[in-house]
Amino acid sequence: MCNEPNRPNQNSGTRMKYSSHPGYRPGTSRRQALKSALTAGIAGMAAGAGLMSFSGVSFAAALSKAQRDAMSPDDVIAMMQKGNERFRSGKMQQHDYLAQKRASGTGQFPAAAILSCIDSRTPAEILLDMGLGESFNTRVAGNICNDDIVGSLEFACAAAGAKVILVMGHSSCGAVKGAIDDVKLGKLTELLDEIKPAVKATKYDGDRTSKNAEFVDLVAANNVRRAMDEIRDDSDVLAKMEKEGKIKIVGAMYHLNGGRLELLT
Numbered sequence: 001m002c003n004e005p006n007r008p009n010q011n012s013g014t015r016m017k018y019s020s021h022p023g024y025r026p027g028t029s030r031r032q033a034l035k036s037a038l039t040a041g042i043a044g045m046a047a048g049a050g051l052m053s054f055s056g057v058s059f060a061a062a063l064s065k066a067q068r069d070a071m072s073p074d075d076v077i078a079m080m081q082k083g084n085e086r087f088r089s090g091k092m093q094q095h096d097y098l099a100q101k102r103a104s105g106t107g108q109f110p111a112a113a114i115l116s117c118i119d120s121r122t123p124a125e126i127l128l129d130m131g132l133g134e135s136f137n138t139r140v141a142g143n144i145c146n147d148d149i150v151g152s153l154e155f156a157c158a159a160a161g162a163k164v165i166l167v168m169g170h171s172s173c174g175a176v177k178g179a180i181d182d183v184k185l186g187k188l189t190e191l192l193d194e195i196k197p198a199v200k201a202t203k204y205d206g207d208r209t210s211k212n213a214e215f216v217d218l219v220a221a222n223n224v225r226r227a228m229d230e231i232r233d234d235s236d237v238l239a240k241m242e243k244e245g246k247i248k249i250v251g252a253m254y255h256l257n258g259g260r261l262e263l264l265t
C-alpha cells in the first residue's frame with residue numbers, strides 16, 4: 001500500500017477557492033471519487049506490475065502496455081495526483097532513467113497527455129513524478145489550444161492509447177498577465193489573444209489587473225476550462241472517446257507556491 005506522504009503546510013493565503021467562483025462547480029464528489037479510484041487503481045496496477053512500486057522508492061521501468069491498459073482514466077488521474085503528493089512532500093521516486101529508456105526503447109504506452117505552459121517552473125513530468133514514456137507533453141505559453149495541439153492530443157489518445165488529457169494551468173502565469181495587460185510583442189500578441197476571452201469571462205468585482213494575484217489565477221483557471229472546451233469542440237474524435245468513457249479530459253491549476261496540483265471541477 002502507499003505510504004501517505006506528509007503533507008506540507010498549505011499556505012492558505014495562496015490557495016484559491018475556485019469552487020466559490022461563478023462558473024466553478026463544487027468538487028467534493030470528484031475528490032471522493034478520486035480517493036476511491038486511487039485505492040482501486042493502485043491495487044489493479046500492482047497486480048500486473050512487477051516492476052512498479054508505489055511505495056515511493058523506485059519506478060524501475062516505463063509503463064508496459066499491460067500496465068497502462070489495465071488502468072482506467074480515474075486510475076491515471078489518481079496516479080498523477082499521487083505523484084504530485086510525492087513531489088511536494090520531497091518523496092519522489094528514484095527514477096532509473098536508463099532502465100526506463102531501455103524499457104521504452106521499443107515502444108511507448110503513456111497513460112496521459114498533458115497540455116501545460118512553457119513556464120520553466122512547471123515541467124509536468126517532474127511535478128507529477130512521472131518517468132520516461134509515461135506521458136505525452138505539449139507545452140505552449142498560457143497552455144492555449146490550437147489545431148496542432150488538438151491533433152497532437154488525438155494522436156496521444158486515439159492512436160497511442162493515453163487515457164487522460166490533463167490541461168494544467170498555473171498560478172502567477174506570465175502569459176495570463178500579458179493577456180490581462182494587453183501586451184503587444186511580435187507573434188506573442190496573437191497568442192495572448194487566445195487568452196483574452198478567459199479574461200473577459202472572469203467575473204470579478206475587485207482589481208482586474210495583473211498586479212492582483214487572485215484575479216490572475218482566476219483567469220488562468222478559466223483559461224484552462226476554455227482549452228478543455230476547445231478540445232471537445234474542435235475534435236470529434238476526442239469528444240466521442242470522452243463520451244464513451246475511454247478517456248477523461250480534466251483541468252487543473254498548479255500552485256507555484258507549495259507545488260500543489262489542484263484539480264478543477
Ligand SMILES: [Zn+2]
Pocket residue numbers: 117118119141142143170172173174175176
Ligand atoms: Zn504560464
